[in-house]
Amino acid sequence: MVFDERADEEPEEPDPEADLELGPDIPTPPEAPPASEASEELQKMFWSVVVLLNMAILAASLGVMYIVFRGRLQLGGGLLLVGLLGGAHAYRIYRRYEYG
Template sequence: MFNERSEHEPEEYDPEEDLRDYEGEFTPSVRVPRAPEAPSVPDESDAPSELKYEFWTMVLVFNAAILGVSLGGMYILFRGNWDLGGRIFLGGVVFFLYGLYRYQTRTFGRDDDDGTDEDGTAGDDVDDGTEVTADAATTETEPDGSAADND
């Protein structure tokens, strides 16, 4: 009854009616590029079975280490049970150390570079700019790398 308009009432004023469409005028049109095709996923059977075995063994060892250290720590801190918590924590540390040892001793397909040169001697491949000659007493090395004679 009160919500109805009378026929003598003017139309309601719309404040946006006389405004320009700035959004349509000043918004730049953007061309969205297409995404490149995704590369194909390699087959899981590409890895050698020995490598897969070593990988999953390492995963299990380090998961056991994380579980032991965290669970043992929680038994110690929250329950005050040093006996059980300490054993579990120590077991986690042992698993972690075993995992580190096992990781360091495996090559995992890397080349066997033991730090020796081709002739079997332990070599230092770092060039420090000095020259070693047969007559070291009479020959010195200049900063530019040339040899200076002391004669």
């Protein structure tokens, strides 16, 4: 049986500079502009439209599912109506800011 002579020696410590030489230079991405560059009014409008549209999509999709899968026309129709009205209101907010 042959023994490896290096097994008795202490392992070499890694060279941190050697790791830097292994790969290509990767350019760093440019810094993103700060999120606060938009006006406070624009930020408020944006988040209100996002939340309103999320709620409208949820209500409309639940309404359709209640109508189709459960046959509950009154509950499903109400949810669908709330979803459509919420979407229309979000669109109105968006248009009012864009042209107003």
